[in-house]
Amino acid sequence: MTVYWVVWDAGAHWVVDRLEREGALPNVSRMRERGVFTAARPARPNCQTPPSLATLFTGTWPAEHRVTGFTVPGAGEGVASHVSGFSPGFPAMPTVWEAMSENDLTSALVHAPWVFGADDHVGPHIDGAVEAYSDRLTRHALRVLDPGPGEQPWDIGGHRVDALVERAPDGTERVRLIGGERPLLLDPDQGWRPFELDRRHGTWVRCVRAGGQLLLVHTGVWRTRTAGRNAKTLHRLAQCPPFAGEGVGPLYRRAAFGPRLAEGGDGSAEEVFLSSVECVAQSFGAAADAVLETHDADLVVVYLPMTDDVGHEFLGWCDERSAAHRPDLAARVWSYVRRCYRWSDAILGRVLDRAGAEDTVVLGADHGMVGSTHLVHLNDQLVRAGLAVRDAAGELDPAGSQVFYHPANNGSLWPGERTAGDPVRARQAMARARAALCAVTDPETGRPVVAGFLDGDGEPLTDPTADAPAAPAVTYVALADDYQPSSQLVGEGPVVRRVAKTGAHVVNTGDSRLHAIHAAIGPGIRPGRAPGVLDNTLPAALVLGQLGLGTDAERLYDSGPFEPTDEG
Numbered sequence: 001m002t003v004y005w006v007v008w009d010a011g012a013h014w015v016v017d018r019l020e021r022e023g024a025l026p027n028v029s030r031m032r033e034r035g036v037f038t039a040a041r042p043a044r045p046n047c048q049t050p051p052s053l054a055t056l057f058t059g060t061w062p063a064e065h066r067v068t069g070f071t072v073p074g075a076g077e078g079v080a081s082h083v084s085g086f087s088p089g090f091p092a093m094p095t096v097w098e099a100m101s102e103n104d105l106t107s108a109l110v111h112a113p114w115v116f117g118a119d120d121h122v123g124p125h126i127d128g129a130v131e132a133y134s135d136r137l138t139r140h141a142l143r144v145l146d147p148g149p150g151e152q153p154w155d156i157g158g159h160r161v162d163a164l165v166e167r168a169p170d171g172t173e174r175v176r177l178i179g180g181e182r183p184l185l186l187d188p189d190q191g192w193r194p195f196e197l198d199r200r201h202g203t204w205v206r207c208v209r210a211g212g213q214l215l216l217v218h219t220g221v222w223r224t225r226t227a228g229r230n231a232k233t234l235h236r237l238a239q240c241p242p243f244a245g246e247g248v249g250p251l252y253r254r255a256a257f258g259p260r261l262a263e264g265g266d267g268s269a270e271e272v273f274l275s276s277v278e279c280v281a282q283s284f285g286a287a288a289d290a291v292l293e294t295h296d297a298d299l300v301v302v303y304l305p306m307t308d309d310v311g312h313e314f315l316g317w318c319d320e321r322s323a324a325h326r327p328d329l330a331a332r333v334w335s336y337v338r339r340c341y342r343w344s345d346a347i348l349g350r351v352l353d354r355a356g357a358e359d360t361v362v363l364g365a366d367h368g369m370v371g372s373t374h375l376v377h378l379n380d381q382l383v384r385a386g387l388a389v390r391d392a393a394g395e396l397d398p399a400g401s402q403v404f405y406h407p408a409n410n411g412s413l414w415p416g417e418r419t420a421g422d423p424v425r426a427r428q429a430m431a432r433a434r435a436a437l438c439a440v441t442d443p444e445t446g447r448p449v450v451a452g453f454l455d456g457d458g459e460p461l462t463d464p465t466a467d468a469p470a471a472p473a474v475t476y477v478a479l480a481d482d483y484q485p486s487s488q489l490v491g492e493g494p495v496v497r498r499v500a501k502t503g504a505h506v507v508n509t510g511d512s513r514l515h516a517i518h519a520a521i522g523p524g525i526r527p528g529r530a531p532g533v534l535d536n537t538l539p540a541a542l543v544l545g546q547l548g549l550g551t552d553a554e555r556l557y558d559s560g561p562f563e564p565t566d567e568g
Contacts, residue, residue, distance in 0.1 A: 003298065050067045177205065249309060372484050379405045382433055454478055520553070
């Protein structure tokens with residue numbers, strides 16, 4: 001008996017529910033017809049990817065697993081330090097596969113975090129694993145080509161590549177890449193191609209014509225790690241195409257491929273961005289297939305990031321509850337979102353086909369996504385209130401500040417080093433900081449942008465501006481809909497500024513759009529169950545229970561009460 005656990009990053013319940021009802025996700029429909037389909041509350045108070053995955057994979061909240069942001073505040077040297085939430089040493093609670101190993105059960109994992117140690121080794125109960133996010137050599141980049149003759153150098157993550165523009169007799173242009181393992185000929189109308197830089201590193205490249213210029217674009221370059229005791233799995237993983245961990249969203253946002261639809265574009269920029277995410281789908285799909293075809297594990301985890309990538313760039317324009325919503329563009333943008341979710345659904349289908357009658361398949365997500373229109377530069381407001389200060393270089397000075405918004409950008413306000421040693425003074429400064437932030441308004445509408453404050457468990461503070469003895473030392477800023485926090489100091493000008501990225505998930509405000517998808521089929525899971533909104537701690541218990549290591553599914557789903565979902 002095997003449990004297959006598929007995780008869609010930012011697989012928002014409101015999106016999956018809509019697309020499944022349209023008939024766009026046939027494999028999600030297979031699960032909905034045969035088992036449980038509902039929403040799940042993500043990590044709180046912060047629901048960025050590392051805390052949310054840690055909650056999903058350990059079955060505990062951030063207060064226990066200690067992953068409190070994409071980077072974790074105070075985890076390095078000094079109060080303003082922060083280290084990646086995916087670093088070795090996190091999470092503080094055991095993952096499901098670690099708990100299984102104590103009972104001699106094995107796992108196979110596709111790009112799941114917290115599997116490899118700092119020495120690149122895995123535990124003896126890992127059947128096979130692949131992971132690349134931990135060691136990125138370079139992010140995506142582009143090079144504008146000179147139309148003239150001759151080779152043009154292009155550095156890709158420290159690898160020298162030369163580009164040569166060739167013209168055919170009919171006047172069409174192609175680009176020949178010289179370098180790497182073998183030359184590659186690119187046509188502007190051809191799409192992305194895998195490109196091996198050496199025997200261990202590769203990327204995906206594309207030639208694009210935009211604004212009358214010929215551009216070369218590559219995805220990022222990562223060092224891929226594989227390990228485990230299953231030689232067949234490792235052999236198959238070694239044959240996979242180059243790893244692509246993300247699309248070229250930042251290039252798309254800065255109009256490198258022409259204006260976006262929202263700025264009057266014709267959709268060609270969206271096609272370039274979406275096609276880059278398809279490289280991610282091919283990369284992760286190949287790794288998933290390698291594991292599905294060869295594993296001998298009790299648990300198989302397949303992590304897929306494509307839905308997060310597309311959600312950040314597109315979902316705000318589709319979100320009818322957001323000021324980012326564009327009714328004039330929504331139908332077209334939904335077609336892009338639908339295409340990406342179908343890639344994830346296709347991989348889910350291959351998992352369902354691999355699973356036997358006695359196996360369990362769980363579909364989950366770490367969090368959802370909300371529309372976003374503005375960033376709120378919290379430290380600028382604290383500087384203007386005299387609570388935070390700049391250093392000589394104009395950067396934030398935590399040592400000289402009474403209170404500062406943490407550079408980890410996980411939503412948290414921290415007492416500065418000037419006040420941290422005096423609890424009474426720190427508490428008073430934090431109360432003044434919360435009052436100063438409550439005064440921030442949107443210059444376009446005059447409306448307040450701060451909705452409230454949360455403690456470390458995600459519970460709202462009842463009187464946030466009061467100097468209460470029981471107030472927590474660190475509090476989280478819950479902003480109003482459409483506003484997201486920023487730790488960047490911008491200096492002069494408004495504290496609230498428009499942002500190009502249309503979707504976000506930082507602080508869990510309790511909004512149902514942040515709910516993750518949860519679906520499950522398998523022994524003991526009754527078809528048609530609709531238990532209401534679950535905590536995203538439940539899937540870990542479900543996986544262990546299906547493997548005979550905990551509570552059975554029927555009792556877990558009866559352990560509510562659970563709130564009804566509010567998505568139609």
